[in-house]
Amino acid sequence: MQQSSKAKGIYLIYPLMLFLIVFFVYPLFLGLIRSFFDPHFTLIHYIHFFKVPIYVLVIINTFKIATTVTVFCLLLGYPFAYLLSSVSPKMSNRLMIIVLIPFWVSLLVRTYAWMVLLGREGVINSILIGLGLTTSPIKLIYNAIGVNIGMVHILLPYMILNLYSVMKGIDRNLLKASENLGANRLQTFFRVFFPLSLPGVAGGCLFVFIMAIGFFITPALLGGTRDIMISQLIESHVTTLLNWGFAFCASFILLAITLLILLIYNRFLGLDKLWGGV
């Protein structure tokens, strides 16, 4: 009985798979070929990528920025997700809207809004100077601060949703039991709740990290000259320099690193946790 219901449903997935294969896997495959055959077999792009120091430097920089953004998302997202999962369903629906509204605003509009807020003569600096808290404007944009604020703002909802889906499934009776057995609130949190929420933490971090390393517009507009991410370099090779062989090479190196991260994650934590929740 189980067998047949599984087999019935499976056909529904074929159209999607076909779509993905034609419009995603096949072009990716063509790109991979192009990075090695331009037009004859050559490793010149891969050699260039590792020989010219800038590309490895930028990849390392990309990972650095993605890491800080992930950590901030976690620190900010965890308490909010905890709140979301603890209040009544009516309240949590209302709070959920706060998390979801940013999704409905264009990424570009949000990034430009940050430029108005964080600028030298922007809203925040005007308030600080007006209140007398500082005499000269603080540099909040075109540096790591600007990039982190912008990227965390955009990626935070993903972290919160991941954490929430796991936290929702944690049995609150366990917490009550722990307190009954004599543990105080802090101990209950660290020894019961937090370990149970770890799959959400790992899933959220993975999700946010992988999205962060592909970011393009936000670091381009809010970042300083030291905040260059690999996608910006790939973009200039595709649209300005028209060196597609190299652009595909850089893209595939990035893809390979991402797959490696996923493999390691799967080895220790299991990818099925990502979409399984608990």
Place this chain on the structure above:
Amino acid sequence: MRKRLALMILILAGFVFLGGTYCMAQEKKLVLLSWGGVWEEGIRKAFGDPFEKETGIKVLYTGPYDLGKLKAMVEAGRTEWDVGQPGMGWLVQAEYANLLEPIDYTVVKKDQLDPGSVHKYGAGGEYEAIAIGYRTAKYGKNPPKGWKDFWDTKAFPGPRCLPKRPDYTMEIALLADGVDPAKLYPLDIDRAFRSLDRIKPNVPVWWTVGTQSQSVLKDGEVDMVATYNGRIIDLKLKGVAADISWDQALYYQSAWCVFKGTPNKADAMRFIEFTNRPENQAIMSKHIFYGPTNPKAFNYIDKETAKFLPSYSENFKKCVKLDYDYWRPNREKVLEQMVQWLMK
């Protein structure tokens, strides 16, 4: 019965649709790759609408400019764009990658154009210049004149903004360092980077798109910016306290070109010939403040507007020409060096 009726209606609709598409396809059209906004308005008034009236060919506007997309179209053999007017940098890259058709000079009359604006793959168009835009509140009484002043943080203190691209910025750095404009090319890149080292602490932001260069000046993020003359004048006319300084402005041509593989090549050439007529160029320049490449167009432009144009004699003699023959083979290498320098 119902099913038969529905099927017949569907087939009929199909024929109507196909018939309509066929009729549309017969109507002559020309696809112009547009920069949008104020530029497109100017093109419509100056060239698009009059051309349509004279020849009956409908001009369609599309965008944005995307070199990668052009390459994809040409490689697939399905070029959808007919004619465009990119800046020299873009045009040279496209030429290098074999994405353009040579201009047909039997149709496009080159004798009415400024000889400097006639090339194998590009003709006419407009002259644009990268000049200094500055805040009048800060430097109104004693404005900066030329790139040496842009570099002089003692006489002109305050943050600046430079373009985040190798072309324009390398030339600016060398001129600021005192290089004779006549001896600018080939560019001494090492010297340019040493010069840029001196100004780097005063450049908090590097602009990537034109609108960004305007907003950093308008919002007071910087006190001086090196950007397109049209953009600076646009701010000034909108009431922002900014003005332009023409000394040593870098000028380049934004030339009309025809994209490779287009089915409407002959009409595209006719269009380009049309755009080189002086009275039409005058209309365009009055709209967008980029200089005409047909010197006779100045007969049709009033003195007030002429002052905003790079090819106006008084401004033109202060300008330095950007040479894209240098950039064609060197762009990738210098771009990589620049990214590395920016990251230090």
